[in-house]
Amino acid sequence: MPLEVLIxxxxxxxxxxxxxxxxxxxxxxxxxxxxxAANGREMLERVAAGRPDVVLLDIQxxxxxxxxxxxxxxxxxxxxxxxxxxxxxxxxxxxFEVRALDYLLKPVRAARLAEALRRVSPIAPExxxxxxxxRRHFCCxxxxxxxxxxxxxxxxxxxxxxxxxxxxxxxEYLLNESLVHLEEEFPGEYLRxxxxxLVARGHLTGFERVEAGDEVRWVAALRDWPERLPVSxxxxxxxxxxxxx
Numbered sequence: 229m230p231l232e233v234l235i236x237x238x239x240x241x242x243x244x245x246x247x248x249x250x251x252x253x254x255x256x257x258x259x260x261x262x263x264x265a266a267n268g269r270e271m272l273e274r275v276a277a278g279r280p281d282v283v284l285l286d287i288q289x290x291x292x293x294x295x296x297x298x299x300x301x302x303x304x305x306x307x308x309x310x311x312x313x314x315x316x317x318x319x320x321x322x323x324f325e326v327r328a329l330d331y332l333l334k335p336v337r338a339a340r341l342a343e344a345l346r347r348v349s350p351i352a353p354e355x356x357x358x359x360x361x362x363r364r365h366f367c368c369x370x371x372x373x374x375x376x377x378x379x380x381x382x383x384x385x386x387x388x389x390x391x392x393x394x395x396x397x398x399x400e401y402l403l404n405e406s407l408v409h410l411e412e413e414f415p416g417e418y419l420r421x422x423x424x425x426l427v428a429r430g431h432l433t434g435f436e437r438v439e440a441g442d443e444v445r446w447v448a449a450l451r452d453w454p455e456r457l458p459v460s461x462x463x464x465x466x467x468x469x470x471x472x473x
Contacts, residue, residue: 230258231345234278234308236271236294237264237286242334246284246313249338257342268292272300272367272374279306282329282348287314292365292376295319298326300367303405309348311341363413366394368401377401379417383431383450384457385410387424397453419470421448422460435459435467 233250235243243264250259262278265271267289275283283301287294298310309329312319313336320331330344365376381396387407394401403410411418411426418426431450438445438456446464447456459467 230254230260231282231348232262232278232280233259233345234262234271234274234280234283235264236266236268236274236283236289236297237313238266238289239286240266242286242313246336246341249336249341252338253342253345257345259345268294268297268300269374269376271297272369273372275301275304275308276369276374277372280308282309282311282345284311284313287312287316287319287323295322295326296363296365298323298328299363300365302326303367305404311344366401366403366405368394368403370402375401379414380430383428383453385418385426419466421463421466422458423462425457427457432470435470 235246237243237246247261250261253259262280263274265274269291271283271285274280285294285298289297294312294314298312301307301310310326311330311332312323312328313332313334315334317333323331329347332340332344363379365378366382368375368377377394377396382394383397384395385403385407386393386395390404392403392405392407392410394403407424407426411420414426417429419429419432421427427448427450431453433449433451435446436449436456438447446459446467448459449456
């Protein structure tokens with residue numbers, strides 16, 4: 229089976245250069261270019277639609293850097309290998325933090341690219357996520373389109389069946405991620421108030437006591453937001469901790 233490759237670079241000549249190199253080495257290293265992308269958002273959409281084996285990814289792209297785009301790839305069930313191809317050498321350390329397979333400097337030599345491609349193998353998303361740096365956006369796929377949701381805009385994250393709902397002031401987004409992994413990734417920014425809910429500390433104003441007959445419950449109040457979120461009995465210790473902070 230030929231290696232399926234996606235090329236992501238904001239410069240058309242750079243994408244064509246990679247196409248030419250891949251065509252030259254097809255005899256000794258069978259490959260097929262399944263698509264191109266001019267920015268990080270397009271790359272994520274192409275990956276979701278085509279499931280390539282490897283992404284040849286530029287770093288300096290408009291809207292979203294290749295580094296952040298690679299971080300979002302790690303959350304996908306099918307995580308392709310990533311080979312960064314860039315004109316800048318100062319991002320190498322950060323590239324390997326998002327589990328890049330290799331880091332090639334432009335202009336790329338055919339022999340060097342072939343060497344990197346021969347090492348392509350699937351990445352385990354759980355292992356990769358544990359090593360990845362913090363991201364600035366959540367990634368939501370809807371009908372083949374990628375929505376990038378700024379982390380700072382999310383009021384709370386709530387687990388619902390196999391998805392997690394990210395609630396902003398405007399709407400809800402479905403994330404194909406684990407609430408446990410999100411809690412581990414953002415320990416200082418989200419507070420667990422229930423087994424199925426993390427609330428953003430930056431939007432949390434406090435906790436309110438609610439009495440219903442003989443029952444007393446606690447709910448979390450968010451700034452300029454009418455909805456109150458229930459706090460489970462197991463998590464009520466956070467109320468004291470929040471007040472003491």
